[in-house]
Amino acid sequence: MLAQAPRTSLADTAADSIRAEISAGRWSVGSRIPIEPQLAQLLGVSRGTVREAVKTLVSRGLLEVRQGSGTYVRSGFDPSSSLQKMRLASLRDQFEVRRALEVEAARLAAVRHTARDLRRLHVLLDKRGGFDPADNGAAFIERDLAFHLAIVDISGNLALAETCRFITGYIKETIASSMGSALPEPDDAAHRAIIEGIASRDPDVAAAAVRTFMAPMINALALGS
Numbered sequence: 001m002l003a004q005a006p007r008t009s010l011a012d013t014a015a016d017s018i019r020a021e022i023s024a025g026r027w028s029v030g031s032r033i034p035i036e037p038q039l040a041q042l043l044g045v046s047r048g049t050v051r052e053a054v055k056t057l058v059s060r061g062l063l064e065v066r067q068g069s070g071t072y073v074r075s076g077f078d079p080s081s082s083l084q085k086m087r088l089a090s091l092r093d094q095f096e097v098r099r100a101l102e103v104e105a106a107r108l109a110a111v112r113h114t115a116r117d118l119r120r121l122h123v124l125l126d127k128r129g130g131f132d133p134a135d136n137g138a139a140f141i142e143r144d145l146a147f148h149l150a151i152v153d154i155s156g157n158l159a160l161a162e163t164c165r166f167i168t169g170y171i172k173e174t175i176a177s178s179m180g181s182a183l184p185e186p187d188d189a190a191h192r193a194i195i196e197g198i199a200s201r202d203p204d205v206a207a208a209a210v211r212t213f214m215a216p217m218i219n220a221l222a223l224g225s
Contacts, residue, residue, distance in 0.1 A: 011052035014043050018053060022062060022076055032070045033063070086171070092221035094171050099214040101164050102148060103207045108155035109198045110206035117154045121195045124150055131185055141172060147191065151198070184216040 018039070021027045034042065039050045054071055057063040064074040086094070109117070124147040131140055145168055152164045190213045197209030 010045065010049050011056060014039075014045050014049050014053035015056045017043055018057060019062060019078055022073055023078075025076075027073050029073050029076055032072050035070060086167070090221075092218060095214065095218050095221060097167065098171070099210065099218065101160065101167070102151065102214070103210045105152040105155040105157075105160060105164065106194060106198060106206040106210045107203035108157055108160070109151050110201055110203045112156045113154050113198055113201075117150075118195065118199055121147065121150055121154075121198070125188070125191050125195070128191070130188065145172075151194070154198070184220060186213050186216070 018033070021033075027033050033039070036047050036050050036054075039054075040047045043050065043053075045053075054063060054065070058065060058071075060078055061075050062073065062078055063071050065071050124143075128143040128147050129140075149161075149164060149168065152161045155161065194206070194209045194213055197206035200206065
């Protein structure tokens with residue numbers, strides 16, 4: 001019998017119990033887990049709590065629901081703990097990871113881009129504008145990330161693109177915390193230099209533009225650490 005979830009902790013503890021079964025290999029990848037009433041009985045919680053727990057694990061990529069068939073184990077790896085550690089990592093650490101990913105994206109984009117891709121980057125950069133303290137910070141971050149993620153898309157590497165989106169989704173709050181601070185904010189010219197680097201079709205030039213773009217922020221964080 002599974003470890004019963006205390007009623008006070010509800011869906012989160014139920015999800016932890018299900019995840020423990022998957023991690024222990026008792027429910028292998030591709031196998032169907034017990035149906036909702038059985039899970040409720042095994043965990044000692046309501047069916048509604050089970051539904052919430054399953055929904056949580058589906059969002060984390062561990063389970064998948066197949067209509068008319070049941071709920072199956074999709075993966076035995078749960079990145080949530082690693083992502084939580086990423087959130088707790090220093091601002092400098094997070095920017096260094098971002099630099100590593102975007103440097104590689106720019107290198108690939110320099111080789112694989114089309115004229116249409118370059119036009120798209122110019123349009124997105126124009127839409128981005130500059131940061132105004134009176135502006136909606138969340139909206140500005142979305143416009144800024146749209147530009148940078150477009151470069152990752154142009155790289156033509158799906159794994160790289162998904163990794164960047166995955167990580168970016170978890171460090172938006174960190175990006176927001178740096179806005180309006182003493183950190184130097186890259187200006188329009190620094191962004192356009194990246195486009196020019198990609199347009200040159202020289203991977204080294206494109207990579208150097210991203211490193212130059214990120215250097216003031218990372219150096220400022222290094223001095224402050």
